[in-house]
Amino acid sequence: MTTAPVTLKDVARRAGVHTGTASRALNPQTRSLVNPETATKVMRAADDLGYRPNPIARGLKTNRSFTIGVLVPDLTNPLFPPIVRGIEDTLATVGYTALLANSDNDPDKERLHFETMRSRQVDAFILATAQRDHPLIEDAIVADVPIVLVNRTVESTRAFAVITDDHRSAELAVTHLFELGHTKIAHIAGPERFSTGKARYHGFVDTMKKVGLKPDRTLIRASRAFTEREGATTFRKLLDGKGEFTAVFAGNDLIALGCYDVMTETGMRCPEDVSIVGCNDIPFLDKLRPPLTTIKIPHYEMGVRATQLVLEQLQSPSAEPVTVLLEPELVVRGSTCPPGR
Amino acid sequence: MTTAPVTLKDVARRAGVHTGTASRALNPQTRSLVNPETATKVMRAADDLGYRPNPIARGLKTNRSFTIGVLVPDLTNPLFPPIVRGIEDTLATVGYTALLANSDNDPDKERLHFETMRSRQVDAFILATAQRDHPLIEDAIVADVPIVLVNRTVESTRAFAVITDDHRSAELAVTHLFELGHTKIAHIAGPERFSTGKARYHGFVDTMKKVGLKPDRTLIRASRAFTEREGATTFRKLLDGKGEFTAVFAGNDLIALGCYDVMTETGMRCPEDVSIVGCNDIPFLDKLRPPLTTIKIPHYEMGVRATQLVLEQLQSPSAEPVTVLLEPELVVRGSTCPPGR
DNA sequence: CAGAATACTGCAAACGATTGCTGCACTAGA
DNA sequence: TCTAGTGCAGCAATCGTTTGCAGTATTCTG
Structure with missing residues (x-):
């Protein structure tokens, strides 16, 4: 299976329609604009050809990259991998991909990665790097880049966050x-x-x-x-x-x-x-x-919920900030016993 | 810090030249094609305006994204975070960013992520997911997508890999x-x-x-x-x-x-x-x-070396496959003792 | 001094998708 | 029968860059 990039034009040609029509047929949002019959014809053609839309081209037009920037302090800290998995698994279900970077809790490093990702047109950020007073986050909020904090939050009440209680x-x-x-x-x-x-x-x-x-x-x-x-x-x-x-x-x-x-x-x-x-x-x-x-x-769930919040925010950009509070749980093992034994 | 997207056209207008010229002036590779004087004029204009090229648009045309796809079986397996950090740290030094995904050793999932990343125009892949007989990797090699394997390798000798002995x-x-x-x-x-x-x-x-x-x-x-x-x-x-x-x-x-x-x-x-x-x-x-x-x-080092290999491959696409073999080391702790004690 | 080479720079066509607008065919209403 | 309305599909512009080609002025060569 060599990967000869199949474009929308190919699909359109095979279905015998114009690219515009093909585009509309393939997009659930606009599918209602085309005759159900032609729609299925186009979809079948896309299927046959193994068509995968090119997110770059799409992003150029729509200003969206279907990509989310994820910043963690240090992936090597065992706390974060499950969170990141929660994020990526959820992102994958809706066709998004994660860009990942480590900040080592260094504000300069963090800002650098932040800017880099922004120039790469990420649609939003999930940050596990929050400090209580965090200028970067304030900036992002005013610059209107969707952001969700995970695991840690900030003092400001204007941020979206998913944390444990x-x-x-x-x-x-x-x-x-x-x-x-x-x-x-x-x-x-x-x-x-x-x-x-x-x-x-x-x-x-x-x-x-x-x-x-x-x-x-x-x-x-x-x-x-x-x-x-x-x-x-x-x-x-x-x-x-x-x-x-x-x-x-x-x-x-x-x-x-x-x-x-x-x-x-x-x-x-x-x-x-x-x-x-x-x-x-x-x-x-x-x-x-x-x-x-x-x-x-609930590490994994924090990742999942944070991602959902991001996705919702992308849908309705003017939503009110929420902070989701998850429940912790005591796990008794062997490092505790009554005193003086 | 407002989000006024400055485009190449803006820069060109301010410098009083055509966008094509501006493009050439800004790119070190092609800068020699334009009059040094106009070049500096353009660069100054870009600077003044705070121009940041849109990698999406660029990628659409050039098929490069300065982005590397990293596939691991499961980030939650403690073996991988240090490898991934090695990769990302190295990538960051040269302005690349990593796209990360988990395959759970599921070929379908892997293929899906692979294709998604490919359509996102990643410049190359680092895979920690290799199986000895791995059609995906074979395909990629013939499709001429730079790939480096890390930690595990394949039977074929045509692959680049960084593994431990x-x-x-x-x-x-x-x-x-x-x-x-x-x-x-x-x-x-x-x-x-x-x-x-x-x-x-x-x-x-x-x-x-x-x-x-x-x-x-x-x-x-x-x-x-x-x-x-x-x-x-x-x-x-x-x-x-x-x-x-x-x-x-x-x-x-x-x-x-x-x-x-x-x-x-x-x-x-x-x-x-x-x-x-x-x-x-x-x-x-x-x-x-x-x-x-x-x-x-050497987890971290494996990541670093793999990334270096990728970068080299990007420089000279026709290099001969190499497999780097790193040395393991015995660490004696408490789970071993002479028999029959 | 003519003709050719050189050095720039502008033009416009890509890249692959989305989308407002136009136009056609057909149906419904009067 | 005519007009208005509707449903559908095509046209073409557009997103921001890059790049082959063409054009113009300048310089070089003999």
Whole structure:
């Protein structure tokens, strides 16, 4: 099957009609303008010839590329692949393709990719790179490029976003720990500049109060990044501080992994000495030593929903901003147990 | 930052020349055809106006998009994200962008994405989806679309590919096990239709012979896929069979993880009862219970090299096919020990 | 100084699709 | 029977670039 590019003209010729007619017959939107009989004739011809419309040509005329720009911080972070799959699978069902790039949380890099993609006429963006105060996103909103944020959001209420209820995630974690009997609970927060870090932090504090515990300043530390290394560093600081604790809620799973590292290093046992709860439920956590108790978030679905939002926005450009809030779920595994065992 | 699409016509008008001339002036390749003075005039005009060429229009005419299609089986498989990052990082340095899609090892899906990308005028492909006998790839080669394979290759010698020396990987694994004292070594091979599965299988057999062991038919089983689930299923069959063994070399890490699962299930201990060696060194293996001994392959570098190959091919389209072979490396962790302990 | 080569630059046809407009044939209404 | 209306299909312009060809002025050659 050699790929001799079949054009609309070929289809039209075979069906014995003009290209204009063929175009209308092939497009469901305009099909009603042509005689049903000719329409089927054209469609059959297209089928026979294996016609695939050329999106470039179409895009030239319609100013659409049927292409979406997807920006993630780092594909290598296990959180993102499932999100990206959700996006691409959904995009594929409607004939769109994704352009993908990594920002490494670097604003310059991000802007560069953003501009490049824009010049490539992407129809919209899905960004997993949001920081709470994010000039790029503001710019895009005023420039009227459809944008949907995923996983993280911004402060501005003008953005479309699909995120997990991070406040609730923290609530689930703290409640679990509290019910096990823990009262001295520490929190290694993610960076405050990300909505996820901030919301989980607030969820932590609020829930501590709600269950009647006093959040202890010395037991709350912010990690500089959502990484294993920074998690380890921060956990060490926590250990060096004067506060005592029997459990920690980590800002995400990678931070929790960092905690694992220093516990192994220092000979502490998990969960006997310290219980740990992560957040996100990235893959393979169930095979860790010990299996990590964590909060499961619907990665794939976030991707799907974000894509749907993009598609809707493309349909009706003036829709009101929405932020979709998805439900997290507690997954109890082996890294938590009652204190003092 | 408003969206005033500046076209070539605008530039030409401002510079007081014809669009054709402007086009030539702006393109370094053809700039020599126009008077240097007019050229600078045009370039200044373009600069003033903030002209950004429309790649869509350009692509329609030139059949180039400065875009590369990347096909992977499943982004969610931890093996691929680092490869993809290697690709995208390298592409970004030369102003290219990647289009990404997942095939799930489904030939129809793959073909669909392939065609879609082709109609989007991607300049070349990087495929991580190769099967040993792969009609799509053959077609592409004859259709003269630049293609580079990564991680897996095909039988045909006409393809460009960047892979790890999988035969050598198996050699490293078996030798390690042999040196620990194992003599009854099993192999759960990957599917034979992938070059990785086949090469590792041959590496296994050859090395067994080389060290003086007889490869035992009953101790070699092929898994139906490179997944945890299929790995588990196959390991169960191995257990049900009559052959005895003290160690297994798994076709890849996911298969090894499947072995872990059934060992936990059946109360077997690793490595005391059975030693396991994986392959690929996907992330977080060091945190498993027990940490998995495996063969490390240069994921990121594979992506980089594949991209370089693509770029070279784009420069000189008639270059001779090359296959770059990268070196694997043994990483000893906790899933292997001398037999009978 | 004639004729030819050279150096630019403009013209216009592509590329493959979409779409407003026109025109034809036929039907319905008066 | 005539006119208005309707349903359908063709025509051709258009999207923003690139590029072969042609034309004109300038310079070179002998």
